[in-house]
Amino acid sequence: MSDDSNATAPKKKGGLKKVLMMTVALVALVGGGVGAGLYAASSGLIGGGGGAAAVENGPRLVPKAEEKRAPAPGEGEGHGESSSSGSGESTPLGVGGDKYASTYYAMDKEFTSNLRDSAHYVQVGIAVGTHYDDRVIENLRTHEIAVRSAVLMTLGDATEDDVFSSEGKKHLQTKIVASINNVLKQKEGFGGIGNVYFTNFVVQ
Template sequence: MSKTEAPADGAPAPKKKGKLKPLLLFGVGGALLLGGGVGAGLYAAGAGGGGAHAEEKDVPKLVPKGEGEHKAESGEGGGGHESGGEGGEATAGAHGAPLTDAHPDPSKYEATYFAMEQPFTSNLQDSDGLIQVSLGVSTYYDGRVIDNLKRHEMPVRSAILMVLADQDPNVIGTPPGKKALQTALTKSINDVLRQKEGFGGIDDVYFSSFIVQ
């Protein structure tokens, strides 16, 4: 049995092998795991932010004064601009500015007017009387609102006729009755547009003719 020879005087003692590599590999592996975890976290955070941005609704925007995309297609009706509707949407306005009021400020934003081609005729509530009106609408949003109105003309006309048929003949001929009808018609149009497109945008309804018989 051979004996281990003692090292010569002044010679360094031999290093023990077998433990250094596992320790080194462990350190490198831990660093890789740590780096991968940080990278995955940063990627997830970035992906989350991008996803939130991508899911932002693309809705019509308010049109600032002087930047109107459409010329007026009709004159104002006899009802005047009493702002009887709920056209203003609580969403991003022009250049991303959020709206805080139910109606956009008319001094800041451009109104677009659109006349509905065919008049509306309906019986009145519990009466033999008839009402016939020609309507126009206004919006402070971009052209997509009027495009939506044209696209869904049939359900919009149906909703308008239902509102007209629900009017009291003793009230409809009075100024307060007409203003209340403006409010009801604006709401009915916006309800249809929200159902079909997720956004209303009609600010008011105008009467270009108004006949009760």
């Protein structure tokens, strides 16, 4: 009798080991899947979004530390990274403000369009700003005809409220940014325009 009970004991231990190993493997698989899901969500891979993750080798944000800056008059080599304060301490340039460098591009021709349900028309000059590298501006230049068409459609949908008040103009800027980014996303898979600036604004 004692021999039989001793023979069955190792079998129970072996079964317990198998259950433990299967549990550990299952936890590892579930954990890996959750981790991959969180990574994809944080990287913007889920949903497309038109951000940097939408194109694998698309434009990237340019930190201010990498911004190309012309030396100030009288500024020698080795002074490009900091400016001297009155206390003799060195203060890094770009402290405060935007974290990323800005690139601006003024579109050559002005835009003229009738306003919706109005006898007035609007004529505006537009410049765009981006925190991404030069590829965004290159994409804008490449597809400028399509971009101009989208901007004119947006202006044609504007009302008198959009052009006679500061709040309305800000709202119009937002709509123009969206229309430009939509064109760039359709053509290149990436928008990248952060803001639109009016360099001229006339309503007649």
